[in-house]
Amino acid sequence: MPLPRLIPCLDVAAGRVVKGVRFQGLRDVGDPVELGAAYSDIGADELVFLDVAATVEGRPTLVGLVRRVAERLAIPFTVGGGVRKLADADELLAAGADKVAVNSAALARPALVSELAGRLGSQAVVVAIDAARGRVRTRAGTTATERSATDWAREAEERGAGEILLTSIDADGTRDGYDLALTRAVADAVCIPVIASGGAGNARHVAEALGVAQAALLASILHENPSRLATLRDELRDLGVPLRDAA
């Protein structure tokens, strides 16, 4: 099995990295190009860029900004937010993304996942699932659905998704730890890698998440002090989590 991954996540709105708590009260925490380059240099295993306002504002992802972030990265780069059709994905890959993440549009029209996998290969298709109390929410968490997260994850896998990016809205931004029950339920439901997201406050939280998922997304814990990623990696190694040597 490949090594567990630590993945900083840039939630982007109006060209800036933002972060809130449970998707509310978004604060400006930095410049996406600078933060992305810093994480790539410090030893992030991948980077995720989510244009969190695209779907709600009814527009495509900020491709120009994606291009500028990609220029500075030597690690895998996943981009999502506002991907509705194949052409959107093609444009992001052409801008320097390696994988695309789909969320609301895929839930509204699951065949989109099959189409993306058929064209890009499963390894480039990430299905992002935002869940509150086990149920999927869409449109940046603004719209509730009755769909269970495990059920949707299983369908996404059948349709060719290569990874599930699972965010617990209940845990997001709280720094109280990942939603391990939700993460375990989804990881048990599928045979593709699962990225746990939401709630990281310290190294022990991350180690717990990596006990059930293949990767952990990090945001609030890092953005105010990107060098925290380096100390976090050291702390995780001390807890026995095998991470790559980024040198």
Add this chain to the structure above:
Amino acid sequence: MRIAICEYGAGNVRSVALAFGRLGVEVVDDAEGADVAVLPGVGSARSAMDGLRGRGHDRVLRERVAAGRPVLGICLGLQLALERTEEDGGVEGLGLVPGRAVRLREGRVPRIGWARVDGDTYYFAHSYAAETPAATAWSEGVVAEVRSGSFVGVQFHPEKSGAAGARYLRRLLTEWQLLSSGNSYRSITVAGPQAFGGGALRGGATP
């Protein structure tokens, strides 16, 4: 020194171009005339093969290998260079290298993440892997590097593997005598010339 990336309609072409650009290599469109042709690695097998044929890259790549001129296949680019892949119900490959690509059967698939290949750690993202007598390096039992004549294929993504990936590309270009010996990474190029499929990977070969 100029490299050409064989586009086929999908794929992370810009990622590959950026990685070579960071090494100071010029990226051009001319796959016949460039010093190295790169067959990049994102896409599904059938649409990629259709795209390659539609653009005439299949002929150019066969001619290059027949003439002993360097070709680098990355990930799917390695798998397409084989005779056949199981992907998409079975697709005929370019046949630059003997063997076939088969679906991974262990662990979570796609196999995504960083894994060791001898001394260094590289990024992998794949659901199929090569079965070939031309394998020269492995990662967790999976073929990581393949060499046949002037073709070198890697299952990992050197363009996305941080400092380790950049070192790999430098060693390969140095081995192909396309980077000068004054290059600072020259000293990393190891052991005997054939100690390890020619030396782009460090350490000893272990399946």
